Amino acid sequence: MSVAAGSLAHMASARTVKRIDVDAALLDQTRQAMHPAADAPDAEVVERALRLYVGRRALEASQAISELTEEQAIELAEGELHAMRRDRRRAA
Numbered sequence: 001m002s003v004a005a006g007s008l009a010h011m012a013s014a015r016t017v018k019r020i021d022v023d024a025a026l027l028d029q030t031r032q033a034m035h036p037a038a039d040a041p042d043a044e045v046v047e048r049a050l051r052l053y054v055g056r057r058a059l060e061a062s063q064a065i066s067e068l069t070e071e072q073a074i075e076l077a078e079g080e081l082h083a084m085r086r087d088r089r090r091a092a
Helices: 024-033 040-065 069-089
Strands: 001-006 020-021
Touching: 024 040
Parallel strands: none
Antiparallel strands: 001 020
């Protein structure tokens, strides 16, 4: 199955389109795993899956070089979440 890169609203309008062959069964399996994207065009399913993969690799790379313990990372994340919620309440 040939898939062309589609245009997504949040992406820049000037893009290079690449055509790829994707196994139909793999594309269907990916579509099913991405429930909200079940009705999305093939190109969007492929792009979302690739973004997820690239994002996960970036997360793994950053975790590999982090000097924080798991507990410190959780504490930092909770602090940032509380700060974000405080800012949101103040803005409302």
